[in-house]
Amino acid sequence: MLKLQEQETKEKNSKLISAIKIVAISSVVIGVFIVAFLGVFFPKKSESIIKAQNAYIKVDDTRIEADKILIDYLSKYHKKKISEEELLIALKTQIPLTLTLKEESEILKKEYEIALADDKVFGFRNLKIFFTHLGKPVVAVALGLYLLLLFFKEEDLFFRKVTLSFSIVGLITGLFYVIWVFYPSPDIPDWAYILLLLLFSILGTIVAFFIGRYIYNMSQIDLVLKTQNLLSFITFDIKRKYISKQDRQEYISDYLGEIEKLSKK
DSSP: HHHHHHHHHHHHHHHHHHHHHHHHHHHHHHHHHHHGGGGGOOOOOOHHHHHHHHHHHHHHHHHHHOOOOHHHHHHHHHSSSSOOHHHHHHHHHHHHHHHHHHHHHHHHHHHHHHHHTTOOOTBSHHHHHHHHHHHHHHHHHHEEEEEHHHHHHHHHHHEEEEHHHHHHHHHHHHHHHHHHSSOOOSOOHHHHHHHHHHHHHHHHHHOOOOOOOOEEEEEEEHHHHHHHHHHIIIIIIIHHHHSSSHHHHHHHHHHHHHHHHHHHH
16 A cells, blocks of 8 residues: 555656656747747837937928028028028028027937937847847757757767757857857957857857756666666566466566666667
């Protein structure tokens, strides 16, 4: 009875662990998918930028129009189409208006530039452009990590090499652009900047390799423990409960023969 309860507890724990793994893997896959397409859902310009831009353009267009009217009055005066008195009356009206519009235009331009600066994310103009640049390398990194895990599980030597090669390419390329997205361009030559990002991405790939190997080794330890439990159940419990005494010797002989075949493989 106690063993039966222990077996049921183990089965429940195994199901719980499997459910957690499924949820974790599903979350990672969905997260990668969301990051890859997240940029699509953001507008090209935020409402604050559109508002500041429209206010600036409206006033600046009025200022340009006022400048044109002022130039037009001066041109008419030089062509003697209007008198000096008419020109002075126009200048008294247009010059203050032009200066006021110019001052207001400069203020609104600064507000527009501030709105643009506030909307920036890691040097990109807005969230849309940021996630557009981030999405593809994140997918490349995720696929590289997946191929790395497949590399440890693959038994065929040729496909191990192919899988590892694609994994390294995906990880280095993806990490290079992920780091590029978050790492601001320093005040160093372009070649040094690219070399620095490349070194970071190679280092990240090496770290991912050792983490992947550690995860695989842990899974193998778990598999060995489960296999030992299974063998113990087959060797002792089944032999004692379900095999008659006269057949036990033959059962053990056949069982050891199958184990020997597995060891040869």
